[in-house]
Amino acid sequence: MNMNNSNESLATLIRARLERPICLIGLMGTGKTRLGRLLAEAFSLPFFDSDEEIEKAAGMDISEIFERFGESYFRDGETRVLRRLLDGPLCVLATGGGAVMTPETGEAVWKKTISLWIKADLPVMLERTGRTDRRPLLKNGNPEEILRTLMEKRYPVYSKADIMIESHGGPVEVMLNKALRGLHGFLYKEAAP
Numbered sequence: 001m002n003m004n005n006s007n008e009s010l011a012t013l014i015r016a017r018l019e020r021p022i023c024l025i026g027l028m029g030t031g032k033t034r035l036g037r038l039l040a041e042a043f044s045l046p047f048f049d050s051d052e053e054i055e056k057a058a059g060m061d062i063s064e065i066f067e068r069f070g071e072s073y074f075r076d077g078e079t080r081v082l083r084r085l086l087d088g089p090l091c092v093l094a095t096g097g098g099a100v101m102t103p104e105t106g107e108a109v110w111k112k113t114i115s116l117w118i119k120a121d122l123p124v125m126l127e128r129t130g131r132t133d134r135r136p137l138l139k140n141g142n143p144e145e146i147l148r149t150l151m152e153k154r155y156p157v158y159s160k161a162d163i164m165i166e167s168h169g170g171p172v173e174v175m176l177n178k179a180l181r182g183l184h185g186f187l188y189k190e191a192a193p
């Protein structure tokens with residue numbers, strides 16, 4: 001994607017101070033993977049998506065892992081994949097919505113990364129997750145109720161993130177700009193008057 005000049009200058013300033021991976025967290029359907037790819041491109045860094053890495057390691061997609069082996073098996077794989085990625089080279093990392101709920105992963109994310117929480121409106125998450133059937137957790141009941149329950153349970157944990165940006169479902173460029181401004185504010189806050 002071609003960035004405008006102000007995003008480009010923000011990206012340069014951020015990259016100059018970036019010493020830890022950027023880790024995107026948030027519920028399903030908030031756009032972590034899409035935004036993560038754009039941020040990685042903006043900083044010329046590698047991008048990883050924990051779900052994709054788990055699928056590669058298991059040779060199966062997430063739904064099949066849940067179906068055949070259950071959620072706790074998936075969480076074990078997720079913990080291992082994130083342990084590896086968080087000890088790897090500087091990158092942008094999108095995590096599955098439940099990843100930071102595992103204490104080991106949560107602690108590593110808060111300590112070793114710059115964490116960015118994408119907090120999206122419920123209708124945005126519903127619309128996005130409704131487009132595919134790749135979210136096993138939303139298959140066993142009413143997706144709206146399930147997401148509401150997850151919001152209650154997970155938001156107190158997500159709120160530990162270094163940066164929070166809101167998504168109201170607009171174009172991804174808007175999210176990119178919000179993320180860049182958030183990262184810049186976080187990395188340069190000591191320079192504020």
Ligand code: S3P
Nearest residue numbers: 027028029051096097098135136
């Ligand atoms: C999950 C979110 C999914 C995936 C798995 C479980 C969760 O990732 O890891 O289906 O617990 O919220 P996305 O957040 O990328 O959809």
